[in-house]
Structures are given as C-alpha cells and as structure tokens.
Amino acid sequence: MRVLIAPDCFGGTLTAPEAAEAIAAGWRGGAPDDELALCPLADGGPGFVDVLHAALGGDLRHRSVAGPLGAPVDAVWLEHDGTAYIECAQACGLTLVPNGERDALAAGTAGVGELIAHAVEAKVHTIVVGLGGSATTDGGAGMFRALGAVPVGEDGEPLPVGGGSLVDATRLVGGVDLGDVTLVAASDVENPLLGKLGAARVFGPQKGADDLAVRRLERSLTRWADLLAGVAGRDIRDVQGAGAAGGLGAALIALGASVESGAGVVRRLTGLDSALADAQLVITGEGSFDFQSLRGKLVTRVAGAAAERGTPCVVLAGQVSVGRRRAAAAGVDHAYSVAEHVGSAEASLADPGGTLSALAKHVSSQWTR
Incomplete structure (x- = not known):
C-alpha cells in the first residue's frame, strides 16, 4: 500500500519532520512492505x-x-x-x-x-x-x-x-x-x-x-x-x-x-496535492485533535483534501477529543490517541517519538489488513 505521512508538529514535543519520521518508523515495523512518502507540514504555526x-x-x-x-x-x-x-x-x-x-x-x-x-x-x-x-x-x-x-x-x-x-x-x-x-x-x-x-x-x-x-x-x-x-x-x-x-x-x-x-499555503508550496494523488492511505497528526482542529487546522485540511480524492485518512494525535461523527464530517476515517494507547498523557510525553511510533505500528497492522 502507498501511504502518505503528512503530520503537523506535536505541540512543542516533536517537530513535523520528527513526527513524520516517528510515524514512518512505527509503520515500517508493522507493515514493512508498504511504500511510504513523508511530507511534514505546518499550518502557519511552529515549523x-x-x-x-x-x-x-x-x-x-x-x-x-x-x-x-x-x-x-x-x-x-x-x-x-x-x-x-x-x-x-x-x-x-x-x-x-x-x-x-x-x-x-x-x-x-x-x-x-x-x-x-x-x-x-x-x-x-x-x-x-x-x-x-x-x-x-x-x-x-x-x-x-x-x-x-x-x-x-x-x-x-x-x-x-x-x-x-x-x-x-x-x-x-x-x-x-x-x-x-x-x-x-x-x-x-x-x-x-x-x-x-x-x-x-x-x-x-x-x-x-x-x-x-x-x-x-x-x-x-x-x-x-x-x-x-x-x-x-x-x-x-x-x-x-x-x-x-x-x-x-x-x-x-x-x-x-x-x-x-x-x-493551504503549505499545501500549495510543498506539492501536497501531487503526493495525495499517489496515495492509497493518508496519515496526518498533531499534538491534540480537538475542536480547534475543526476550525481550519492542518489535520482537517489534509483530511479534506484526501476526502476529495476518495482516499481514507487517519489521524494520530497525542490526545483526541473530537467525536467520530464530527471527525468523519471533516474527512477523518479514524483518529487514534497516543495517550490512550500507552495509558496516559504523562506516559506519552515521557517518550514522544517512541510512543508515537508504537501507536503507528499498532495502527498499521489494522489498516494493512
């Protein structure tokens, strides 16, 4: 499967390139045959x-x-x-x-x-x-x-x-x-x-x-x-x-x-649309997937662009507080929480890259099937 990894930064713990690498490392551990394309992004904020x-x-x-x-x-x-x-x-x-x-x-x-x-x-x-x-x-x-x-x-x-x-x-x-x-x-x-x-x-x-x-x-x-x-x-x-x-x-x-x-500026200048055209699954993410994410934040912009092409999109975030119905309306097929996966926000922050990789590996096995 061709997977596009296009996250934002994770709230002061991981830059967008670091988050993309962490997700890619975990995904390779769970689905080594998938073809990964990394496209770290930003929405005007840090990075x-x-x-x-x-x-x-x-x-x-x-x-x-x-x-x-x-x-x-x-x-x-x-x-x-x-x-x-x-x-x-x-x-x-x-x-x-x-x-x-x-x-x-x-x-x-x-x-x-x-x-x-x-x-x-x-x-x-x-x-x-x-x-x-x-x-x-x-x-x-x-x-x-x-x-x-x-x-x-x-x-x-x-x-x-x-x-x-x-x-x-x-x-x-x-x-x-x-x-x-x-x-x-x-x-x-x-x-x-x-x-x-x-x-x-x-x-x-x-x-x-x-x-x-x-x-x-x-x-x-x-x-x-x-x-x-x-x-x-x-x-x-x-x-x-x-x-x-x-x-x-x-x-x-x-x-x-x-x-x-x-x-939108970053989407245009980084060639995100070309990368989306080749993807069969899109992964995006940020530190907290919450109500502000639905008001023009990067993850929903990515999800919307994927939805326009009929490509499924999943969100990996430190914490998730958006319900499934509202996430689906924004083009997100599923949102996964690092904190929920490892048991607490404290545990996720203790090793941001490692816990994000662990979640990506877990998610990869589900989507590869």
Whole structure:
C-alpha cells in the first residue's frame, strides 16, 4: 500500500519532520512492505519556516529580535524568490516562555514587527506571516509599535507593552509604511478577534490568562479593534483569522494583508496535492485533535483534501477529543490517541517519538489488513 505521512508538529514535543519520521518508523515495523512518502507540514504555526525551507530551498535569514516578554530571541525567516516567509512563533511563540512565566497581559509581538522590518529592508515584494503558537494576546500592538505606530493613552504617553494595557488606548502616534510590499496573513485558525470564539476567550487561558485576565484582554482588544478600524478604514473584528496569534491577524489585516489558510499555503508550496494523488492511505497528526482542529487546522485540511480524492485518512494525535461523527464530517476515517494507547498523557510525553511510533505500528497492522 502507498501511504502518505503528512503530520503537523506535536505541540512543542516533536517537530513535523520528527513526527513524520516517528510515524514512518512505527509503520515500517508493522507493515514493512508498504511504500511510504513523508511530507511534514505546518499550518502557519511552529515549523512553518522549516517546512517551507525544506520544500522550496531559499535563504534563511537570522535575526535577534524582542521575544514575547522582551528578552532577545534568535529568529529565522526565509527568503525565496522575492518572498519573505516569517513565522510569528519564532519571535513571540508560547514555547519561548516557560509555563510558570506565561503572562498573557504583558506578552507582546514587537519581535514580529522587527522581522517584518528586516524583510522590508531586504527588498522583498511579498511578506507572508505564518500565524499560530503565540504567547501573546496584544492584537499585534507590539508589531505596530516596532513598525512605527505607538498606542498611547489619554496623557499621550506610550502604553506599557502587552495586551492588558490596550484598554487605555486612545490613539496611535506615528504610522506604518511598508511601501509596495504585499502582505499575507497565513492563519492557522479562522477565529474572529472578539467574542466567545475570539482571541482572548479561546486562546488566553493557554497563555496564562485566568478569568479576570481574559475579561481584561477582551476589553482591551475591543478598544484596540476601534483603533485598527481607523487604520484599515473598516471594521475588521469579525474577519476570519483576525483572532489568530492573539489578534496579530487583526493587525496584519488592518495593514492590508489578505488572509489565507496557513495549511493551504503549505499545501500549495510543498506539492501536497501531487503526493495525495499517489496515495492509497493518508496519515496526518498533531499534538491534540480537538475542536480547534475543526476550525481550519492542518489535520482537517489534509483530511479534506484526501476526502476529495476518495482516499481514507487517519489521524494520530497525542490526545483526541473530537467525536467520530464530527471527525468523519471533516474527512477523518479514524483518529487514534497516543495517550490512550500507552495509558496516559504523562506516559506519552515521557517518550514522544517512541510512543508515537508504537501507536503507528499498532495502527498499521489494522489498516494493512
């Protein structure tokens, strides 16, 4: 059987290439005669630059920029054929902040703005910003600040860094000028900026926000949306993808960015469709297959593309909380949990690659039959 292995990264434990290799190793152990094709993917979040560099080549540009809490971090962006590919998680990613230090109110996106400025200096004609995996909920205010537009309060003084202070924002001082650069927001989700499916309420808790902080961030982003409307000339709070990366999507949209599915961008540039055409079974996966996976995440994009061709698709994930009916509606024939297979989430995290391989070997024997 010809099997295509096309996973996303596994939530800070395995990169997409590592996950693909782990699945392949297990599958070979259970079905050694199968023909495997590995196509690690990304949806705009962590791994976006690495996956595209592997597929396209190009030049990696290194830059030290402000991290989510201000300390410098080393980030890399990709230049290929006049286009810059930037991964916001490299500058403001959740993995850059230890669990005990996460601060959704104070974390900012200035480093993303610095990467964009660096790309503009390099004379690219297009900048594609991959959105996902951020530690921030500042609506892209830090990015604006780094590009020359500073949010200030009633006294005209710059506000503290982070989303928590935006509730006091009255106006922007300065502006953003990217010249003739075309801007693309490659989003890993379709969430709007505000409301029950917005940046603060859905993603804030995983970034260290308690209920009180979530409510403050919602008020801050509501105020920030008013300022962004002035920049964009329209209200952008309900645009799909505006809530991506803690509202960074909204800031990019206000600057004129078109919104594309990050998974769709990767699908196009990595030649996934050609690989799908040859496959008799597709395997994809991610750290947690949950309700967010159904809102534009990579695994359901892959599953949908497989379903278009009548090719079965299975998901291998660290944890699975999507029911069979909803998974089937997304094109997933079956979803398997590493944690369930080995007995607990703790056991799966103790050896991420080994336990994923063990699950792949178990699944291979079922699908080979």
